[in-house]
Amino acid sequence: MPKGAGSRLPRSVGPWKKGTGEKSRVPGLRTLAPIVPNANAASQALILVIAIMSFLACLAVGAVSLVNKSAETWQSQIAREATIQIRPGDDFDMDAALEKARSLAAGFPGVRGARIIGRDETVALLEPWLGSGLGFDELPVPRLVVVTVDEAAPPEFSALRDTIIGSVPNASLDDHRAWVDRLVSMARTTTVIGVCILVLVLTALVLTVIFATRGAMSGSQHVIEVLHFVGARSGFIARQFQTRFLLSGIWGGLIGGGAATVVFLLVSWWAARNIITPEGEQASAFFGDFAIGAGAYAGVFAVIVLVGFLTALTTRITVLRTLRDIDDRRADPGRLD
Amino acid sequence: MIEMYAALVNRRFWKAVADAGSVPFAGRLLYSFAIAVLANRTGRLIKFENVGLRYGMGPEVLRDVSFHIPKQSFQFLTGPSGAGKTTLLRLLFMSLRPTRGLITIFNKDMAMIEPAELPLLRRRIGVVFQDFRLLDHMTIYENVGLPLRVRGKEESSYQHDVLELLKWVGLGERIHALPPVLSGGEKQRVAIARALIDQPEILLADEPTGNVDTPMAQRLLRLFLELNRLGTAVVIATHDLGLMDQVDARRMILSNGQLEIYE
Numbered sequence: 388m389p390k391g392a393g394s395r396l397p398r399s400v401g402p403w404k405k406g407t408g409e410k411s412r413v414p415g416l417r418t419l420a421p422i423v424p425n426a427n428a429a430s431q432a433l434i435l436v437i438a439i440m441s442f443l444a445c446l447a448v449g450a451v452s453l454v455n456k457s458a459e460t461w462q463s464q465i466a467r468e469a470t471i472q473i474r475p476g477d478d479f480d481m482d483a484a485l486e487k488a489r490s491l492a493a494g495f496p497g498v499r500g501a502r503i504i505g506r507d508e509t510v511a512l513l514e515p516w517l518g519s520g521l522g523f524d525e526l527p528v529p530r531l532v533v534v535t536v537d538e539a540a541p542p543e544f545s546a547l548r549d550t551i552i553g554s555v556p557n558a559s560l561d562d563h564r565a566w567v568d569r570l571v572s573m574a575r576t577t578t579v580i581g582v583c584i585l586v587l588v589l590t591a592l593v594l595t596v597i598f599a600t601r602g603a604m605s606g607s608q609h610v611i612e613v614l615h616f617v618g619a620r621s622g623f624i625a626r627q628f629q630t631r632f633l634l635s636g637i638w639g640g641l642i643g644g645g646a647a648t649v650v651f652l653l654v655s656w657w658a659a660r661n662i663i664t665p666e667g668e669q670a671s672a673f674f675g676d677f678a679i680g681a682g683a684y685a686g687v688f689a690v691i692v693l694v695g696f697l698t699a700l701t702t703r704i705t706v707l708r709t710l711r712d713i714d715d716r717r718a719d720p721g722r723l724d
Numbered sequence: 725m726i727e728m729y730a731a732l733v734n735r736r737f738w739k740a741v742a743d744a745g746s747v748p749f750a751g752r753l754l755y756s757f758a759i760a761v762l763a764n765r766t767g768r769l770i771k772f773e774n775v776g777l778r779y780g781m782g783p784e785v786l787r788d789v790s791f792h793i794p795k796q797s798f799q800f801l802t803g804p805s806g807a808g809k810t811t812l813l814r815l816l817f818m819s820l821r822p823t824r825g826l827i828t829i830f831n832k833d834m835a836m837i838e839p840a841e842l843p844l845l846r847r848r849i850g851v852v853f854q855d856f857r858l859l860d861h862m863t864i865y866e867n868v869g870l871p872l873r874v875r876g877k878e879e880s881s882y883q884h885d886v887l888e889l890l891k892w893v894g895l896g897e898r899i900h901a902l903p904p905v906l907s908g909g910e911k912q913r914v915a916i917a918r919a920l921i922d923q924p925e926i927l928l929a930d931e932p933t934g935n936v937d938t939p940m941a942q943r944l945l946r947l948f949l950e951l952n953r954l955g956t957a958v959v960i961a962t963h964d965l966g967l968m969d970q971v972d973a974r975r976m977i978l979s980n981g982q983l984e985i986y987e
Contacts, residue, residue: 419869610859618874619874
């Protein structure tokens with residue numbers, strides 16, 4: 388017998404009696420190691436790759452959400468106003484015409500209000516092009532009435548146009564439809580491009596997660612074989628690996644998603660602090676208040692869930708495929724691949 | 725009663741009853757029952773009939789191999805290197821299927837065994853691999869307890885058994901050690917303990933003394949003999965003639981793909 392060994396087989400191996408029935412844990416034994424080894428270099432690389440790809444995917448989600456929100460804002464802002472323009476003419480009482488146009492427009496169904504752009508405001512509007520010290524009365528400058536429309540129930544613009552043109556000489560109505568159409572088209576194009584980029588990034592994420600998981604699992608082939616040969620069922624083996632890699636996937640997703648959330652918050656904070664600077668104004672002109680909406684944060688959460696699910700699913704499929712491969716080799720001993 | 729029940733639930737039993745058409749039913753039933761009981765008592769764990777195996781389009785590695793492993797038997801499987809010992813062990817362990825012939829394991833035709841049933845049958849066979857196949861991230865204690873763990877048993881229900889078995893193989897003081905720091909002989913004993921922990925009906929050992937010195941080989945042999953004395957059938961694949969000379973046991977000699985048996 389080996390040194391220190393007993394001369395007879397222990398009760399545990401004897402066929403007549405099995406187990407001592409004792410339930411207390413023997414002191415000094417460590418908590419059982421997981422069946423699938425904990426983080427090694429390959430699984431750390433997997434977490435890193437998942438974190439990077441999740442970060443990029445979350446940024447793409449946030450960017451698409453921001454562009455979509457900004458496009459909606461541009462469209463809404465420009466669509467909720469119309470402009471009555473009155474050109475000057477000989478022996479023409481501009482003030483009376485402005486007031487008449489304003490009162491006609493204000494009383495029209497679907498119009499929330501109408502406001503005359505005053506002389507000083509008009510001068511200020513023209514100043515960037517004509518300079519200061521403008522001789523307002525010497526130039527045939529058309530005057531404007533801004534009509535605020537009810538977005539929920541907009542007025543019938545053709546009827547409003549006919550009424551204004553019929554009642555106020557030299558007047559015309561611009562409902563900004565041409566601009567709105569262009570902006571809608573631009574906003575839709577921008578959103579479609581954003582969604583396409585998001586789809587590409589998500590596809591890359593899916594493929595990266597699948598290949599990185601398979602790569603990390605290739606080092607665990609011997610564990611699968613040992614478990615298989617000591618009588619573990621396929622479902623049991625798959626469950627062990629699935630749980631282990633699900634945690635890696637979620638951890639990587641949390642790191643990537645968390646980093647993207649921090650970026651969103653930093654950008655919002657920067658925009659809020661720099662709103663009064665020229666750069667901030669420029670950014671705010673394009674992207675509003677630069678706030679990432681709840682949709683983007685929901686997207687970040689969805690990316691993390693997707694990554695976890697994909698990692699677990701890939702692991703399960705890989706384990707079951709490996710086991711099937713072992714069985715196929717069993718059935719076909721000549722297989723070399 | 726158990727034999728009667730086993731016979732009654734066996735499909736082959738009823739097929740045998742049905743096949744003997746010219747004999748009255750009661751007679752057929754009695755005859756078939758007697759055959760079934762006899763087969764159970766003779767206790768053949770594994771039976772090979774004209775088994776052949778080739779890898780791909782190559783020559784047959786095993787040709788017309790016929791033998792059986794009785795319950796509680798002890799045998800050596802030997803032959804020159806490359807004779808097919810490991811292949812034969814893999815067939816015994818159901819990790820290969822023959823290209824021809826019939827293998828019956830625990831009264832089941834191997835060709836008819838469903839993949840889902842394999843783990844349950846493998847649990848009745850202990851295997852000591854030539855390369856040990858221990859999991860390096862687990863301690864000796866955890867490696868030996870692994871077969872019970874995968875069967876869903878609570879650690880508290882088997883930890884004393886594992887510790888007792890490790891003491892028995894002389895590793896009681898090294899339960900916390902990881903396989904990479906063990907010697908070849910220690911790894912061998914861990915692999916043996918893992919194969920024994922769930923009281924297999926048959927133990928297959930591939931070159932179990934290949935990595936140890938002579939005194940350790942003799943110790944391991946005594947371990948196998950003790951195990952056999954307690955009822956486990958043992959098959960040891962080895963080309964160590966010195967080891968075989970120490971025991972008067974059945975020898976199965978593989979040569980050129982054919983098997984000769986010396987009782």
